[in-house]
Amino acid sequence: MDDDSLQARWERRTEVPLALASLLYLAAYGILVLARTLPAFWRDLSLVVLLAAWALFAVDYAVRWRLSGRGLSFVATHWLDTLVVVLPLMRPVRVVKLYEAVRRRRGEGRLTLYTRVIAYAGLSVGLLGFTGALSVYHFERGAPGATMRTFGDAVWWTCSTLATVGYGDIAPVTPMGRLIAVGIMACGLALLGTVTGSFSSWLIQVFAREDEERPPGG
Template identity: 60%
Template structure:
């Protein structure tokens, strides 16, 4: 069977996937500088410039892909809902790390990794990226509220760790509407990522034990020629 020919929007996506991944990391860096560089207006200005510049790249990419697909805008948005969400929240762009990994492997002519390592790697990287992004967002919105217990970025990181792991000690919690919305999104993401990791690890263990059962018990270690 012959593979279907690559469409123009698919070709565009394949060529831009890796550059836009690094652009998303640049966006996250610029946003971090914007939030954390208090008292340094020059650095904050550079962070804002980097953030807006990379955000513009995501918008242009989305519009170009929509035009190349020749689909109606609403249909394209429904089919590419994650890409549509990335345009609104560019910090989510690194969640496409699976496609980026496959693009790197394809360029180097390496076979794709197994399913379980890919799922665990994806979940781990997603947790780190979501956690850092969420900590920045919570700190940005909570630090100016006098009723909030989150006074430092360390407090925000601790809050995010509790939220993603679904522990929830409750000693540090957001009080603003935006902070609570971010925390809610992290709760849902934490449950999904934790389920993906535990499910993949359990399936891998089952496969290992099944393979050992099929091979049978090891033979007795009697030496050759010994009397039976």
């Protein structure tokens, strides 16, 4: 039975608008980082969109905290949401919930568990890769001794880091760039473990089902 609490109803009503706000946040940040030659008006507009989306995330967090009635324990049990408010560049990853929300509103069935895991992991990798490349490039470009000179370099470094390969031809040199690198490494390991574990579990279930259906002595 679906949770009908005030907090659950708030989350159901806001998940699609917040997902769209996350995409706007990412687009605005991308413009500020990459389109440095744009007229000042468009850059200022992007900054306004960025700050407005950030404020929306903070209001959503505050409302859910208030509706939960759990005090400071809400912060501890919702550490990822807290991190997203402090580091809103992580927010676009939650866009992966948008597809499921739209399906539920249309009355369509949910995807199977393993399909959801694979789909969410794939979308998360794409969004994490793009946001990671943007953020690390923001801090690395122009830094003394930086090997990450273009956004293409940042994308290449992010892909190799998420894949846990780490060629070492490009590496961040600034403190913030290295901090972002640690986060991307952790996310890459977590996503790889999630997909591998889900796929292994699915294979085990398939083999177990085949054994159950096999005639005795077959």
